[in-house]
Amino acid sequence: MALIAAFLGWMFDGFEMGLFPLIGKPALQDLLASTVAPEAMTAYLDRWFSVIIATFLVGAATGGVFFGWLGDRIGRVKAMSFSIFTYAIFTGLCGFATEAWHVAILRFIASLGMGGEWALGVALVNELWTKGNRALVAGAIGAAANIGYLLVAALSLGMNTFIDTMRRWTLALGGSEQLAGYLLDNQAWRFLMIIGALPAAIIFLIRIFVPESDKWEDEKAAGKTSYWSTPDLKGVLIGAIVALGIIWSWSPMGIDAGVTSVMAVVITVVGFCVVVWGYLLPVRRYLQRAQEASSITRESQLTIRKNLLIGATLAGIALLGTWGAAQQSAKWSTSAELDANGWTNVAQYTQIATSVGACIFAMFAPFLANMLNRRVTYLVMCISALGAALLFYQTNTVINTWFFTTAFLMGGVTASFYGFFPLYLPELFPTSVRATGQGFCFNVGRIIAAIGGLQIANLVHAFGTSSNAYSALCMVYIIGMVLVWIAPETKGKALA
Incomplete structure (x- = not known):
């Protein structure tokens, strides 16, 4: 059951990662149409598209650290439920956006869950799969997101037929032409975003049928989970902000603001060091507390830090x-x-x-x-x-x-x-x-x-x-x- 939950979570993660490249441009054309002149649309669209992709990558990186921290503190199953809820619900909310920056913010929050789900699912399944071949588990999880990408490509091929079918169903169920147009115009980007909330249903499967990792339960019983501290997350927040700053320095917006290539390189080198410091802060603080409590040796602490890098x-x-x-x-x-x-x-x-x-x-x-x-x-x-x-x-x-x-x-x-x-x-x-x-x-x-x-x-x-x-x-x-x-x-x- 843990493998099924992790597989489905990562498959829908892949589907939603592949969905935005498919519908991002028609969505932005729709959202920018009332405020951007037609002759400037291409430039604005490309800028916003790059910004949203970049914020997604930074959000996924931040979510991987945050939800990983949460999984080590409160358990794999609970944290994985929160991560799937985050990426599903906030992807669905993108369907109600009225400005391009709404999509950027919602996609950033959704990507937090996307980044976290992988780490939690992999940890849970590996810790439960104590018998049999772990290679099978790894391969299944590795293939899951790519099946999601495959589903997006298949959907794209049949997009026109799909939209016509959904329009007929909407009208047959009593929906108005105005509602059908709102949901299905511009390559049905709003409808596709809204149905992106459906993976939230996996949470019920996880909470009812998936057991917690017995290895994590042993760590909790030994008191080791208490070494995690919420204030340490300020490092993750700082890292995320600096990472967005690095992306901005290379983006068209940074160039328009006068950032030269040399300046961008300096910002990148210094900023990336800050990002690594920030994202590692919760782990470093945990290891310090564990060492002070004699729950971990200094040699093990150094090995973990080296393996992280x-x-x-x-x-x-x-x-x-x-x-x-x-x-x-x-x-x-x-x-x-x-x-x-x-x-x-x-x-x-x-x-x-x-x-x-x-x-x-x-x-x-x-x-x-x-x-x-x-x-x-x-x-x-x-x-x-x-x-x-x-x-x-x-x-x-x-x-x-x-x-x-x-x-x-x-x-x-x-x-x-x-x-x-x-x-x-x-x-x-x-x-x-x-x-x-x-x-x-x-x-x-x-x-x-x-x-x-x-x-x-x-x-x-x-x-x-x-x-x-x-x-x-x-x-x-x-x-x-x-x-x-x-x-x-x-x-x-x-x-x-």
Whole structure:
């Protein structure tokens, strides 16, 4: 039951992450129409789209730390219920927005829950799954979000038929033309946002059928959960504010405000140090209190701190590669750099190809990690991801069978990390800090991805084409090939 709950929670998380790229532009066109002149619409729309994506990434990073902290303090099940409620309800509320900034704020709050659900679900399932193959669990969770992306792509293909059907149902049920227009005009963005609240129903499944982690219950009985302190969350708040400042410095709004590239680099370097300090503050304070109470040794404290930084770096490399490669593929498929060759709905088919690959490879990666070991598997994934990305972006000039084959490979290999991390990250931390540690590692990588993603325009300018820019960004995998050798090898070790 825990696996089903975590799977559904992360699948709907993936669906809602993929939903905004589908309906974001028609939503913003609708919201900005009354205040922005038509000739300025494109510029304003692109700015708001970038702002909302960036705030989502920062919110997910913040939520990963906050809800991880909550899960270590009050329990995995309760915290996971709160996280799913947060992302479902606030996604639904986006359907009632009347200004673009309403969407930005609501998406930020929703993304808090999206970032937290992964860490909590992974911790809960790994701690309950004491018998059987944990690789199966990791693969299932890794594939879940990609199934959500696949559902979004399928929905996009049938969008016109879907809207016509919903309009007929609305009128048949007694709704007015005005209500149907409000819900279903502009690619039905309001209706799709509102039904994004439906995953909140999973909470009833979780609260009734899913047991709490017995490992966490033992920690609570030993009094170790009392070392967490709410005032320590001020560090997470500071980190989130500074992270948004970093995003702003690279955004069009920052450029308009006179922020130069040199200034942005300085803000990024200094700001990122502050972000790491802030997000780590609750863990550091917890470890200090635990050491003072003789519940943890100094050696264990240092090991946890080291693993936090190593795990965050490895996850950041994977996330930056994903946002720099696979997540750009649908957009690139409709660019002037490619000959459409008579194909229609290319972006949707590209997302389907990458999502199907992601589901398959994410399932396979943890089994490979069991056959080899954690370090070698990460190395193989980095080499394969770099090769697949270069193959896709450097060998395609026309939309054809080869294009979708290489999209499948790239989407699969770059997503293999998300089957690997649910197996590896729980092994880096003891039960007392597992949810917080996982939340920090996996989600701080989103900030790295956000900063890297904002460099695409600069990379296009430097390398001449989008395909070369995406290829250059994927060179980050080379760093992963080197750094993985300082990461701990955990194959065969039981969860602490």
